[in-house]
Amino acid sequence: MTPLVQVRDVHRTFGRGATAVHALRGVSLDVAPGELVALVGRSGSGKTTLLNLVGGLDRPDAGTVHVAGTDVGALDDDGLVALRRDVVSTVFQTFGLVPVLSAAENVGVPLRLRRLPADEREQRVARLLELVGLTPHATQRPDELSGGQQQRVALARALAVSPRLLVADEPTGQLDRETGLAVMALVRGVVEAEGVTALVSTHDPVMIALADRAVEVVDGRLVGG
């Protein structure tokens, strides 16, 4: 089976000269469709950089990144936008919800970007909120929700357009252990139920345990995986 994500010898450097930071040094990685892969490593190891490249938020300096057969490095800005809208959804550590929109409206943002008819959109939003167990909180705004609830809204939003790849950068980083466990279980469940491929960076051993496999990033290089 062709991997959904193919990373070949990717390099990414920030800055120049003596202060240059080599975030990724020749990283190669394959993620099969439907797989939940955990990226582990210390802060500054290059996990986030790798996730950004895979998620279409950045371009490699060298090497290639293919997502669903598309060379991310060759995409222009519009192409990256389309990739983020239609193929890859990202869940951020800081949730990334729009503060003035309710939970339901936040979930509906990607659907509005696709200009889905209102009825269809609202049906899908309702289903997603039910999936993440937040139906009673549909009309509440982010500042009225707990961290875990916000992360679940972010997850529901990420799933709104049925992405092929779900990228999550430390999704439980700002949550307590119990909540984090619940969120990761949700991710696991969504991967299995929706057939979504997921690439998740985490420190959490429980999260690692729930993943199909773990890949360690040390100083910009992959160890294992």
Place this chain on the structure above:
Amino acid sequence: MSAAARSRVQLRLLGVVLVVLVAGLAVLAGCVLLLTTGADRARQAALGQAAADDTAVQVVLTDLGEDPGPAVAAAGGALGAALAPVPPRTSTWLTSTVRDVPPGADGGRRLGWLAGVDDLPARADLVAGSWPAPPAAGAPWPAALPVAAADALGLALGDVVVLAPTTGLADAAATAAVTVQVVGLVQPRDGAWAQDRLDGAGSVPDLEFGVFGGTRLPAAGPFLVDPATLLAAGPGLEEVSLVAAPAVAAASPAAVDRVTAGLGTLTGDVRSAVSSAGAAGAVTSRVVDPLAATLADAGTRLAAGRTAVLAAGVLAGVLTVVVLGTAARVLGDRRLAETVLLRARGATGAQLVRRALTEAVLLVGVAALLAVPLAVLVTRAVLADRLPGSDPGSPLPVPVLVAVVVGAVAMVGLLAGGGIRTGPPGRSSGRGALARSGADLLLVGLAAVAVLSLGGAAGTDPLLVVAPALVLLAGCAVALRVPPRAAALADRRAVRGRALVPVLVAADLARRPLAGGATALLVLTTAAAVAAGGTGATWWVSQADQADLRVGADLAVPAVPGVPGTGVAAATGGRVTPVLSRPVALGSLLRDEDGDATQLVAVDTAAGVLRGRVPGGWSAAVAPLARTGSTPSSTPGGTVLPAGRPVVTVSGTAGTPGTTAVVTLVLADPTGARTTTVLPDVVLDGTPVATALDLPAPGTLVGVVLDLRPGPDADPEGVDRVDVAVGLPGTAADWALALPRGALGGDQVLSGLVLDPQALRLTGRVALGSPAGDGQRLLLLPDASPSAVPVLLSAGLATELGATTGADYTMVVGDVDVPVQVAGVVPDVPSVPGGPAVLADAGAVADALLAAGDLDLAPQAWWVADPGPDAVAALAAVGLPGGVTRTGLTADLRGGPLALGLPLGLGLLGVGAVLLAVTGAVLQAGAVRSGRRAEVARLLGLGAPRSTVRRVLLLQHGVGTAVAVGLGAVVGVVGTVLVGPALTGSPVPAAAVQLPWLPWTALVVGLVVVGTAVVLPVVRVLLRVDVAGALREGGS
């Protein structure tokens, strides 16, 4: 981070803060300069431009008795004391009672009088001979004569004339004859002989004489003699006039204020000084004080300007505080992390305060160094341009320094307070932000201004000073309630749609509270700019309304004997109407509660010359005043006489030899003005007397006054037969015989007489009384006099009288009773703003006066509609100086020295408000940059195209700006309506609110465009955001 490094990093924000500080301090300094130096220079310039007659004070003494010297000296002392702070140029004019001069060649009686003028060389040009000097003992008094008087009396240099003792008065015996020798001939200078009995004319054929003025005799004079000699001569002085002209234009404001105070008590001071002088008998004194009126008018107008400048300054201060408060908060937000870190590292509160204060003092100091010279230079340049020749005074008066220091201290406090915040930035409502911006403290300041203004310079209304700021603040607070509701509606609609952009825009407006002073200040600054423009437009139009009412027509010029209406029409090229304008008594009312005499204004109501604001227009307002038969004044009934020299022949016989007929013709020229021509006396012995008239234009004979005087042998109790005919050229009219209204006899007299109206021949029998009496006056009139003259009353007069339409009154014009009927009420009668006045048709009034036998029908002024461009100069060239156009007066009211305060104050406010509005928009753009970074990253991270994100940001900011500016405009319009007219002073007519939609629209559109445009570079920067990095940093 060192202060310098921090400043470099936050250079843009500090630059904005500096702009706000400079704008605020410059406006403050400018307003104080206008209130101090500006007001002084304006008053100086206005007084310098005032006519000499308007800055003089005159004390007139009559009933001087036998020894006028002490009374004159005492009055002079009182006048000098009142004007001591500004020592005046004084002159004294003594006028004797009339005396008989030797009869002329025809043996007829002639009158003359003596005068003594102590500054004669300044009032006349010596044409021949020498100025009068004190006489040698026993010698004739040297006297100079006006050339016209010498010609009338047939006198030349060297002639000796005996002026008989005073004649016709009870104390005639107390005066002695005076022998004068003509030593000089003088030509009076225009405008310098106001104290003369004949205004420098030199001679008059019919001076009213006698106790009741019933006799008219030729008179010529004055015989100008040494004033000390005339004063020392004892009795025989009819009037002494002391005129003082202080140089108030060059005086200090304090000196002018002292003079004003002195003039306030001058009447009583003169009266008491004169009575203390111990003069025998009661000397009557009268003070004519145009200077007081001029100073009062200047004070009133300056007070209106002062109120407006204060109000503008207070409002500008409010705006500055709000903007500065917002800027300080933004600065504090920007430095919050640093402040928290410093606190955590052990910095004490005092250290933080010291650091914030140091930076604030530096910023405010730099701003003051920029703002004060800017304000001084600009203000002085404007004042020099508008008030040329006025003393610029000190470049930095103490009040300006004090105001700037106080303002700077307040600004330091605001800035420093905002810079040491340690709490987290919280969501803030517009109203809350207003409070945190210091507006609540401003209310304390406003109260202080109001208290300090109480008992301040006369005319400054403390409530009016603070009202604009309070109205706009209150309006903004109310206005900020509206958008959330409207936005909620938009939000609900947007949510039901498909697109993302409307949802994000509407949700931002509806659910993110109108945050921060940034939006509130945009509302407030827009409101201030709109209100400044609206108030300025209201004031601008009000000046034209005032000029229209004060002048009454397009052009008004005082009438001068000898210059006919046709001459006025030829010189101006416009439609001319004669104006009868004189004080009258209406009903029982001579003066209103303010002491103003009721003024009659009679014009040709069909000529369409009236100007001024009146409901429905003047054509409709004066329609009820049309003469019976709807013929206007200029086309009365009567016999039309051709231009040129038409001949009028008077002939007749009487039963008693020596019976005489004196015929007076009353003519109306093409303008409708009435003139009287007295024909030579005709002895009714059958000999016709033909007289050629001199008519420059066709005229209409509208009345013939026939005075029949008995012969020397007439029987005082008898009835004489008379047969008198007046032969006229032209078409005969349907004449009727009448007695003067109110004359004794009435039907009994008329029953004995028959008039042939076509031949204008009167036959019958009439009692003429004794030879010493006045005989019998009969009137031949072509039109029946209306029973009552329809009039319009001014509203104030109607209220005082309790008059309603249809009410009948008697109007006393001179000595004549004229029945009038109220045809309507108007707010004000043209040329009598705010005063009690009666408006009538000139022809109707002239007919009514003639029907009462009154021949004082000459107009006091000419009003012209649609004059040519140089009409005023053309009128002066034909002997009619003093013409005033409403356009010229409007220009003076708008641009004269006393009109500076309000427009400049509003200009400062408007410019300052726009500058602060733009600054507020820049601050808000900065808030967008710092507050929306994460939001932009979110949307981009979700796959929203950059174009979508750009549209969202621009619409969020643009709609927010448009809403704020729109709300501000509404508040500004409301402020204009509520406070604008009051800020223009208390003009008559009251200022009508002007709503300059076009300039306002341009302002609002401009502010929205600029306010939105300032965010464009910010949007550009935001769209280049590092999405991943921003999302990693920011939270929901």
